[in-house]
Amino acid sequence: AQTVTQSQPEMSVQEAETVTLSCTYDTSESDYYLFWYKQPPSRQMILVIRQEAYKQQNATENRFSVNFQKAAKSFSLKISDSQLGDAAMYFCAYRSAYTGNQFYFGTGTSLTVIP
Amino acid sequence: DAGVIQSPRHEVTEMGQEVTLRCKPISGHNSLFWYRQTMMRGLELLIYFNNNVPIDDSGMPEDRFSAKMPNASFSTLKIQPSEPRDSAVYFCASTPSVILAGLQETQYFGPGTRLLVL
Numbered sequence: 642a643q644t645v646t647q648s649q650p651e652m653s654v655q656e657a658e659t660v661t662l663s664c665t666y667d668t669s670e671s672d673y674y675l676f677w678y679k680q681p682p683s684r685q686m687i688l689v690i691r692q693e694a695y696k697q698q699n700a701t702e703n704r705f706s707v708n709f710q711k712a713a714k715s716f717s718l719k720i721s722d723s724q725l726g727d728a729a730m731y732f733c734a735y736r737s738a739y740t741g742n743q744f745y746f747g748t749g750t751s752l753t754v755i756p
Numbered sequence: 757d758a759g760v761i762q763s764p765r766h767e768v769t770e771m772g773q774e775v776t777l778r779c780k781p782i783s784g785h786n787s788l789f790w791y792r793q794t795m796m797r798g799l800e801l802l803i804y805f806n807n808n809v810p811i812d813d814s815g816m817p818e819d820r821f822s823a824k825m826p827n828a829s830f831s832t833l834k835i836q837p838s839e840p841r842d843s844a845v846y847f848c849a850s851t852p853s854v855i856l857a858g859l860q861e862t863q864y865f866g867p868g869t870r871l872l873v874l
Contacts, residue, residue: 685867743789746798
């Protein structure tokens with residue numbers, strides 16, 4: 642099975658600053674999809690951004706962008722102009738393009754935004 | 757669209773009691789997933805269904821746990837008998853048909869059921 646690693650259990654950022662959350666994954670597949678989910682205190686899981694492995698261009702959604710390094714199997718999330726509402730647990734996830742619908746999640750990074 | 761619906765949102769029960777968690781996936785979605793989230797173990801996949809058929813239940817902790825999906829719009833996760841270590845947040849998620857939406861489609865999560873077994 643694929644593994645997804647988030648090596649930063651906790652991160653903090655000053656409001657309005659930029660923060661980068663790390664994610665690495667292990668796979669032998671050439672085509673797959675990567676996701677970042679946000680889980681605020683309400684516990685709802687919310688999709689933040691997704692990336693198709695066959696696309697070289699990094700995905701961007703407003704203040705959220707990724708740095709996808711396929712050779713390094715790295716998929717980091719950059720949050721610009723951090724806001725208090727960005728405080729949450731962030732999960733990185735992997736989905737194969739070949740086998741079924743199963744997602745593999747990392748252990749999460751807890752982000753604190755300091756006013 | 758109402759999104760994935762889970763009930764109850766909160767459940768407090770005593771050890772030994774039967775607990776049934778319910779999930780209604782988004783209409784048209786043909787894959788359904790049950791996850792458990794705890795501080796110690798993070799987010800764990802328990803079981804998932806494709807077209808109402810269980811595909812992978814290797815994450816189900818033990819025989820006390822069972823899941824069913826009698827039709828495309830309803831699934832249950834049952835714990836019998838419940839134990840304090842089952843206390844967690846249980847999430848249901850669904851994805852649309854691979855044929856219709858393509859493999860890039862994401863999972864849509866329900867709000868979760870917070871279970872406390874005393």
